[in-house]
Amino acid sequence: MxxxxxxxxxxxxxxxxxxxxPTRPRLLAxxxxxxxxxxxxDMRNELFRQLVEQEGYRTIAIESDCMMGLVVDDYVTSGKGTLDDVMExxxxxxxxxxxxxxxxxxWxxxxNVRADNDGRPASERLRFAGFDGPLEITAAASSRQALTGLHDYLSTWVDADLxxxxxxxxDRLLGTDDRWTxxxxxxxxxxxxxxxxxxxxLRLLADDLVALLDAQTPHLITTTSREDLDRARLYGRTAIGLLRYHHWMADTSPAxxxxLCALRDLMMSHNxxxxxxxxxxxxxAQNSHLQREKSSMQMWQGPVEWWSAGALVSAQLGNEYAFVATALGTIRHQGVDTPPPDTLEGLLYELPDDRYVINAPQLAxxxxxxxxxxxxSPWFGYATFDPAHLPDSDGIVFVKDVPQS
Known part of the structure; x- marks a missing residue:
C-alpha cells in the first residue's frame, strides 16, 4: 500500500x-x-525557523496564556527582562x-538582534503571542489584570467623563482573586x-469599556502607539471572555x-x-484546537463536542488559514507502541524514514x-489522528518514533 x-x-x-x-496563508497552523x-x-522549532527565514512569517503564536505571552513578546522584540525570568x-x-x-x-x-544589525525595520521583527485564554481545564483567572489594564489605558487617553x-x-467588584480561581x-x-x-x-462594565475603546479608535490611533492600542484590545477581549467563562462555570445545566470548552476555543479564535x-x-497547539472539524473529549459527565478555534478561524479566513496536523508512530515511554498496520499511523509507519510531510487530501x-x-490511543495524553479528517486537513507531518525527552 x-x-x-x-x-x-x-x-x-x-x-x-x-x-x-495554493498560496502563503496568513495563518499557518x-x-x-x-x-x-x-x-x-524541536521539530516545530526547525520548521518554524525555516518558514520565518524563507517565507517571511513574523509572528509565532502558541497554546499559552495570551496575557503571560506579553512578557515573552517584550523580551524577543526589545530584550526586556532575562531569559530565565521570561521562561518562568x-x-x-x-x-x-x-x-x-x-x-x-x-532564537x-x-x-531580532540580527535584524537590528542588518538594518531591517521594526515591522520586520519577529513577534511572539500566546493565544490561549488565562485559564486551565481546572480553573480560570480573575479578570483583574485585563480589566485594570484596559481601564488604565482609557484613563490615560480618553476624557474622564466618558x-x-x-x-x-x-477593585471593589473584583474582590480577592482567590474567589475567582x-x-x-x-x-x-x-x-x-x-x-x-x-x-x-463587571460583565456590563467590561462591555462598556470595550465599547468606549472601539468608539474612540480614530482618536486613539493617532494619539497612542498601535502597539498600545492592540494591547488594550487584548485586555478588552480577555476581560469579556473570562467573565463570560466564569458565568458559565456557575451553570448547572447538562450543557x-x-x-466551557467552546468558550475557551472561542477566546483562542479571537486571539x-x-x-x-x-x-x-x-x-x-494541540491538533484538536486547530482542526477544521468539531473537537470532542470524554469528560467526567460524558462526551462533549464543540467547534475548535481552527474551525472558527477557518470560517472567517477561508484559504488564508491552513492546518497541518502532526501524527506519530510510537511514544514507547508512555506505552504507545508500534501502531496496528490497519490504521493510518500503521500505514505511515511502514515508510522507511523518520519523518515526512504528507499531502492529506491527496492521501485520502x-x-x-x-x-x-x-x-x-493506549494513553490518555495522546490523541490519535482521525482518518476521516484527511480531506479537511491541508497536510500531515508524520513522526515515526518519539523518544523520551
Whole structure:
C-alpha cells in the first residue's frame, strides 16, 4: 500500500509544507497530538525557523496564556527582562520548563538582534503571542489584570467623563482573586462566583469599556502607539471572555462543559484573528484546537463536542488559514507502541524514514472509499489522528518514533 501513496509523501522541510498550499496563508497552523514532548517541539522549532527565514512569517503564536505571552513578546522584540525570568513568567501550562520552548525564545530574540544589525525595520521583527485564554481545564483567572489594564489605558487617553466606572469600583467588584480561581468550582458550580451580582456588574462594565475603546479608535490611533492600542484590545477581549467563562462555570445545566470548552476555543479564535490582522503568523497547539472539524473529549459527565478555534478561524479566513496536523508512530515511554498496520499511523509507519510531510487530501484520494481504521490511543495524553479528517486537513507531518525527552 505504501507504493500507492508515495506521491502524497514528501521529505520534511518548509518547502514541502508550502508546496501543499495554493498560496502563503496568513495563518499557518501546525498541530501536535500530545503535549510536552521535546522531540515534537524541536521539530516545530526547525520548521518554524525555516518558514520565518524563507517565507517571511513574523509572528509565532502558541497554546499559552495570551496575557503571560506579553512578557515573552517584550523580551524577543526589545530584550526586556532575562531569559530565565521570561521562561518562568511568560508561559502557562508549565510550558516554560521545556528546553525546546526555551530554545525557541532564545532564537527569536537572536533573530531580532540580527535584524537590528542588518538594518531591517521594526515591522520586520519577529513577534511572539500566546493565544490561549488565562485559564486551565481546572480553573480560570480573575479578570483583574485585563480589566485594570484596559481601564488604565482609557484613563490615560480618553476624557474622564466618558469612563463608565472608576478603578476603585472595579477593585471593589473584583474582590480577592482567590474567589475567582477556586479550583473546586470546576467540579462544583455552586463554588463559582461567575453569576453573582458583582460578576454581572463587571460583565456590563467590561462591555462598556470595550465599547468606549472601539468608539474612540480614530482618536486613539493617532494619539497612542498601535502597539498600545492592540494591547488594550487584548485586555478588552480577555476581560469579556473570562467573565463570560466564569458565568458559565456557575451553570448547572447538562450543557455546562460543552459551553466551557467552546468558550475557551472561542477566546483562542479571537486571539488568532487579532494575530492574523498584524500579518503572516505561525501557530502551534494541540491538533484538536486547530482542526477544521468539531473537537470532542470524554469528560467526567460524558462526551462533549464543540467547534475548535481552527474551525472558527477557518470560517472567517477561508484559504488564508491552513492546518497541518502532526501524527506519530510510537511514544514507547508512555506505552504507545508500534501502531496496528490497519490504521493510518500503521500505514505511515511502514515508510522507511523518520519523518515526512504528507499531502492529506491527496492521501485520502489514494486510500479510496475505505479509509484506514481509527487508531485507539493506549494513553490518555495522546490523541490519535482521525482518518476521516484527511480531506479537511491541508497536510500531515508524520513522526515515526518519539523518544523520551
Amino acid at each position: 505504501a507504493t500507492d501513496i508515495k506521491d502524497a509523501v514528501h521529505a520534511f522541510d518548509a518547502a514541502a509544507v508550502m508546496g501543499l498550499l 501546525l498541530g501536535e497530538p500530545t503535549h510536552g514532548e521535546d522531540t515534537l517541539l 513568567r511568560g508561559f502557562s501550562h508549565g510550558w516554560g520548563a521545556s528546553a525546546a520552548n526555551r530554545e525557541l525564545v532564545r 527569536m530574540r537572536d533573530f 469612563l463608565p466606572t472608576t478603578a476603585e469600583t472595579l 477556586d479550583p473546586a468550582a470546576m467540579m462544583d458550580p455552586s463554588r463559582s462566583v461567575g453569576q453573582s451580582a458583582d460578576a454581572g456588574r 455546562r462543559m460543552t459551553r 488568532l484573528l487579532a494575530v492574523a490582522a498584524r500579518g503572516p503568523a505561525l501557530v502551534h 484520494t489514494a486510500l479510496g472509499a475505505t479509509p484506514p481504521a481509527h487508531r485507539v
